[in-house]
Amino acid sequence: MKSLGLIFPDQLSKNNLVYENLNKDDTLLYFEPVQTFYDIPHHKQKIIFLISSLRKLISSHNRENSLHKKISKQPPKLKDTLKEILQENKFNKLYVTKPSDFQTLKDLMFFCQIHSIELIVLKDTKFICSNEDFQSWSAGKKSLIQEFFYRWIRKKYSILMDGDKPIGGKWNLDKDNRKGASAINEEIPDRNNIKTDELIVDVMVEVNEIFKDSFGDIDNFNWATTHDEALKQMSWFYKVYFKNFGSYQDAMKSDEPFMFHSLLSAYLNAGLLDPMECVVEAEKLYSTENIPLNSVEGFIRQIIGWREFIRGIYWSNMPHYKELNYFENSRNLPEFFWSGNTDMHCIQQSVDSTRKYAYAHHIQRLMVTGNFAMLAGISPSQICDWYLAVYIDAYEWVELPNTLGMATFSDGGVVGSKPYAASGKYINRMSNYCKSCKYNPKNTTEDDACPFNYLYWNFLIKNEAKLSSNPRMGLIYNTLSKFKDPFKEKVKRKSEIFLKEIS
Numbered sequence: 001m002k003s004l005g006l007i008f009p010d011q012l013s014k015n016n017l018v019y020e021n022l023n024k025d026d027t028l029l030y031f032e033p034v035q036t037f038y039d040i041p042h043h044k045q046k047i048i049f050l051i052s053s054l055r056k057l058i059s060s061h062n063r064e065n066s067l068h069k070k071i072s073k074q075p076p077k078l079k080d081t082l083k084e085i086l087q088e089n090k091f092n093k094l095y096v097t098k099p100s101d102f103q104t105l106k107d108l109m110f111f112c113q114i115h116s117i118e119l120i121v122l123k124d125t126k127f128i129c130s131n132e133d134f135q136s137w138s139a140g141k142k143s144l145i146q147e148f149f150y151r152w153i154r155k156k157y158s159i160l161m162d163g164d165k166p167i168g169g170k171w172n173l174d175k176d177n178r179k180g181a182s183a184i185n186e187e188i189p190d191r192n193n194i195k196t197d198e199l200i201v202d203v204m205v206e207v208n209e210i211f212k213d214s215f216g217d218i219d220n221f222n223w224a225t226t227h228d229e230a231l232k233q234m235s236w237f238y239k240v241y242f243k244n245f246g247s248y249q250d251a252m253k254s255d256e257p258f259m260f261h262s263l264l265s266a267y268l269n270a271g272l273l274d275p276m277e278c279v280v281e282a283e284k285l286y287s288t289e290n291i292p293l294n295s296v297e298g299f300i301r302q303i304i305g306w307r308e309f310i311r312g313i314y315w316s317n318m319p320h321y322k323e324l325n326y327f328e329n330s331r332n333l334p335e336f337f338w339s340g341n342t343d344m345h346c347i348q349q350s351v352d353s354t355r356k357y358a359y360a361h362h363i364q365r366l367m368v369t370g371n372f373a374m375l376a377g378i379s380p381s382q383i384c385d386w387y388l389a390v391y392i393d394a395y396e397w398v399e400l401p402n403t404l405g406m407a408t409f410s411d412g413g414v415v416g417s418k419p420y421a422a423s424g425k426y427i428n429r430m431s432n433y434c435k436s437c438k439y440n441p442k443n444t445t446e447d448d449a450c451p452f453n454y455l456y457w458n459f460l461i462k463n464e465a466k467l468s469s470n471p472r473m474g475l476i477y478n479t480l481s482k483f484k485d486p487f488k489e490k491v492k493r494k495s496e497i498f499l500k501e502i503s
């Protein structure tokens with residue numbers, strides 16, 4: 001009896017374990033029409049990136065006994081495609097790398113069970129830590145703290161270590177990663193142009209036709225679609241932006257959508273780049289090129305700390321995680337999340353970049369759109385669908401814990417120990433957005449008050465019963481308790497009017 005191997009568009013790692021488990025006469029199925037492309041209005045650039053990358057991989061493999069199911073207007077369901085193959089070409093084993101979402105894994109399990117097929121789910125080689133590693137680290141712990149996970153991985157793989165001590169004496173240089181936009185005293189270099197070849201243009205035409213009503217511009221498509229090109233992008237980042245990455249990691253500036261960020265998440269999450277390769281190179285540059293430690297440590301922490309931790313959280317908590325709604329929020333997502341049509345300049349900038357490039361950097365996602373969604377009480381499922389649809393790097397394993405956990409605290413504290421709630425004062429400190437905004441970040445109850453300010457206090461008032469006993473919120477609730485009732489009433493009233501207007 002034969003086996004079938006299955007490759008999804010985000011499983012492009014060179015060392016994907018499916019290949020080594022198949023014999024020459026086993027069939028390999030490359031499956032493009034991922035269900036979520038059709039369920040939510042995915043950014044066109046994301047579909048173009050994934051389909052182009054997959055098609056280039058297929059032509060480089062040139063494998064006999066392979067099947068290629070393409071995107072189409074009437075997409076075949078995965079289970080129907082598998083059934084067809086089964087009827088024509090019996091197989092009793094199905095090899096797949098762990099999919100990027102729980103539902104696909106469940107569908108595969110169900111299919112294999114009813115057809116008496118053995119399902120072999122392989123380790124995903126685009127991660128450093130396997131799910132088993134994460135489980136063994138988390139076993140017996142009451143709460144999972146990212147910082148300790150990060151230190152554990154650093155020690156385990158001896159990354160930025162001097163014996164058993166962290167290089168530089170500190171594990172985490174986050175405090176040195178918080179300079180605002182006003183401290184930037186040099187031009188931010190433009191991104192290089194990546195060549196759009198014929199295959200990509202063909203895919204663009206196809207995607208534009210099939211996903212007519214989907215979100216996003218395609219004109220600015222500038223993504224690598226092969227392993228070699230992705231490596232070049234990594235080198236370019238290290239050469240041009242890396243030294244400033246650390247200091248300005250949290251800074252935001254008008255019309256600077258990329259700042260000093262790496263733009264590597266799309267490649268890491270699709271398997272075009274290997275995380276350990278990135279980390280080893282970053283560490284090397286610390287000694288060979290004198291890249292500042294706050295950049296090197298900060299970057300490595302994002303990859304081996306946050307990226308791996310977030311994935312562990314996803315698989316340890318699904319499927320119930322997706323249903324969490326700690327604040328019981330139900331407000332509809334405002335239309336300006338799609339159009340960018342709002343007077344709030346910070347949101348307009350973040351959505352604009354999202355629409356143009358399928359990209360917004362971390363602080364825009366966390367402290368602008370995510371923070372706003374939490375303060376405004378947007379339904380977690382609607383905001384999660386938005387993040388999943390609009391970003392080039394978005395898959396449920398990474399989008400969900402970042403949105404439900406880090407950005408909106410809808411998970412009640414699984415990812416973070418307190419909400420990342422902030423008023424307009426934070427955005428004003430880290431960016432130059434407020435200078436071009438109709439609202440005033442210094443005002444809370446006046447006519448021109450920044451909506452983030454009154455929504456922030458309104459959020460704290462509304463959720464006092466849930467948050468005031470959190471030791472990390474003590475200080476802020478102490479401040480709130482000193483505010484007079486008329487101020488609180490004004491804050492509530494202004495929030496009510498604003499939220500009604502945007503609904």
Ligand SMILES: Cc1cc2nc3c(=O)[nH]c(=O)nc-3n(C[C@H](O)[C@H](O)[C@H](O)COP(=O)(O)OP(=O)(O)OC[C@H]3O[C@@H](n4cnc5c(N)ncnc54)[C@H](O)[C@@H]3O)c2cc1C
Pocket residue numbers: 261262263264265266268269299302303306307308310360361362363365366370387388391393394395398399402403406407
């Ligand atoms: C609400 C919200 C939703 C998000 N959704 C996604 C998503 O769908 N996909 C995604 O890859 N990241 C997501 N992130 C994390 C982060 O914003 C992106 O990884 C980052 O902006 C990608 O841009 P970059 O490659 O330039 O990252 P850089 O700032 O250059 O960081 C380097 C790398 O670190 C990794 N990284 C950094 N932070 C995180 C994190 N919190 N979780 C996972 N990896 C991280 C990424 O691989 C990234 O490429 C989300 C964050 C928030 C707050």
Ligand code: SF4
Pocket residue numbers: 343344345346347423424425427428433434437438439440441450451452
């Ligand atoms: S004033 Fe408020 S709404 Fe305007 S950019 Fe600043 S934080 Fe955003």
